[in-house]
Amino acid sequence: MPNLTRMQFLAAGTAVAGGGLLALGEREPATAAAGTKGVATAGSAAAPAPFTERMPVPRVLEPERDGGLDRYRIPIRPGTAQILPGLQTPVYTYGPDFLAPVIRARTGRPVTVTFANLLDEVTNVHLHGGHVPAGMDGHPLDVIQPGAKRDYTYPNGQRASTLWFHSHAHMMEGEHTYKGLHGFYIIEDPVERGMGLPTGDYDVPILLRDAQFDAAGNLVFGNPALRTTVLANGKVQPYFPVEARKYRIRLLNAAVEGVFQLTLDGAPMVQIASDGGLLPAPVPRTDLTMCSGERVELVVDFGRCEPGSQVLLSDPTRGPVLRFDVGPRTGDDSRVPDRFRPLPVLPRATNTRDVVLSFDLSGPQPVGLVNGRPYDPNRVDFVIRRGTTEIWNVTNGDGAMGFLHDFHMHLTMFRVLDRTGAPMTPNDAGLKDTVLIPPGTTVRVQATFDGFLGRYAYHCHFMEHADVGMMAQMEIVP
Ligand SMILES: [Cu+2]
Structure with missing residues (x-):
């Protein structure tokens, strides 16, 4: 469990105007030294010079076809990654590399992933955004013992969407995910495929996360406000060569605790999808605010840029994240239709519930609360009849x-109906499973608990x- 001081919590997740993070820790160096497990931050290692490393694209895992399902095998293991020049950073990985492979699943075709836990501690896997049976959801106490294997079967009975998997082990979720247990899981379906959006090499998942390194290149899991290094597909300020044509870009904020504010300098962004898949229609965006766990899919038309030009993806508070280097014009038969498909009709809600997220800072350690109580894996707060639609x-x-x-x-996507105390944001559109809640505000969401x-x-x-x-x-319940 993370040994976070009160001051670190004061730094973590604190809002400033615009939704960024107030880096209180940077003004309080004493708190910065108190990482977990006694890891001190004796300075930090040098980052590579900007835009000297090419951003890798996660490789697509090939399944073994097993009757009606696709089978994958992924070891969860300790390893090292070359992130900073001349240093090997100890990490946890899905598969051999720090940049986890992508599973590309299809709607209606189940996938079984055999995860082998090669760590010396328990872990588990949660498919974030997946509509899966409870036994496959990575309940915090439902873990894989060291040395053991576990099959997770995902039915994929949902729309095309960009999901991801990460650790959800009790009180270890943050540290495991921070060490590298994060990867894309993409569902495709024929309706979406028929729309003519960019595919193949022109469909690029980009996993964004933040990190703090000590002088030896170790990841420091301490104060979130000190995680000032941003990694794009595991690299610090990489470049990525693109042709002068349209690309589909799937952004995931896999930061354990953080908000990215993103702008693209030099090319127009068109949002096509959010957490749960395509929006009803494309939406032009000038900037994005993405909280931990959220996905935003864009189409960026580099064909509107001069060949030889450079396009920067930046976070105004953290600096450039990634540079796209625009190459020659090439043939481009992809397109972005004016309309995609309607969202599912919202059934009438028959029940309303209140959920309050807060901290209790009265003790020696901060305690997180939902409706005034900390998590108890044996307690059920809401009993919901299957098929019910509710407003929370x-x-x-x-x-x-x-x-x-x-x-x-978990379990289902919701729709954001409105906000009290803060305006709706463009990120509230579409099918959602994760949503930012500014201090003192209320988000009203509607979900149907079926499946x-x-x-x-x-x-x-x-x-x-x-x-x-x-x-x-x-x-x-039935
Ligand atoms: Cu919180």
Whole structure:
């Protein structure tokens, strides 16, 4: 469990105007030295010179076809990654590399992934955004022992969408994910394929996360405000060569606890999808705010840039994240239709619930609360009959303290109906599973709890908040 001081929590997830993070820790060096497990930050190693390394694209895993399903095998293992010049950073990986491979699944065709735990501690796997049976969801106590294997079967009975998998082990979710247990899981379907969007080499997943390194290149898991290094597909400020044509870019904020504000300098961004797949129609965007766990899919037309020009993806508070180097014009038969497909019709809601996310800072360690109580894996707070549609008023109860929270619901996608105390944002559109909740505000979401029975979590997706208790569970009953 992360040994976070009160001051670190004050730094972590604190909002400033515009949604960035207030780096209190940077003004309080004493707190910066108190990483987990006694890891001190004796300075930090030099980052590579900007734009000297090419951004890798995660390789697509080839399945073994096994009757009606696709089977994959992924070891969860300790390893090292070359992130900083001349240094090997100890990490945890899905497969041989720090940049996890991508699973590309198809709607209606189940996938079984055999995860072998080669770590010397328990872990598990949660498919974030996946509509899966409770036994496949990575319940915090449902873990894979060291040396053991576990099959997770995902039915893929949902729309094309960009999902991801990460650790959800009890009180270890943040640290495991921070060490590298994060990877893309993409579902495709024939309707989307028929739309003519860029595919193949022109469909590029980009996993964004932040990190703090010590002088030896070790990842420091301590104060989120000190994670000032941004990694794009595992590299610091890489470049990525593109042809002067359209690209589909799937952005994932896999930071354990953080918000990216992103701008693209030199090319127009068109958002085509959010967490749960395509929006009803493309939406031009000038900037994006993405909280931990959120996905935004874009089409960027580099064909509108001069060959030889450079396009920067930047976070105004953290600097350039990635540079696209525009190459020659090439043939481009992809297109972005004016309309995609309608979202599913919202059934009438028959029940309303209130959910309040907050901290108790009265003790020696911060405790995360949902409706006033810390997580207890044996307690069920909401019993929901299968098929019911409900409206949840999700409130950030830390208005006075200024903490951001980041609501995530397992099992199903929701729709954001409205916000109280803050305007709706473009990121609220479409099918969502993760949503930023500014301090003191309420987000009203509507969800239908269909598909599977059993216990599922809902929690703050700032994983360090969840790890100290800001999580609860519902049980879906017949
Ligand atoms: Cu939170």
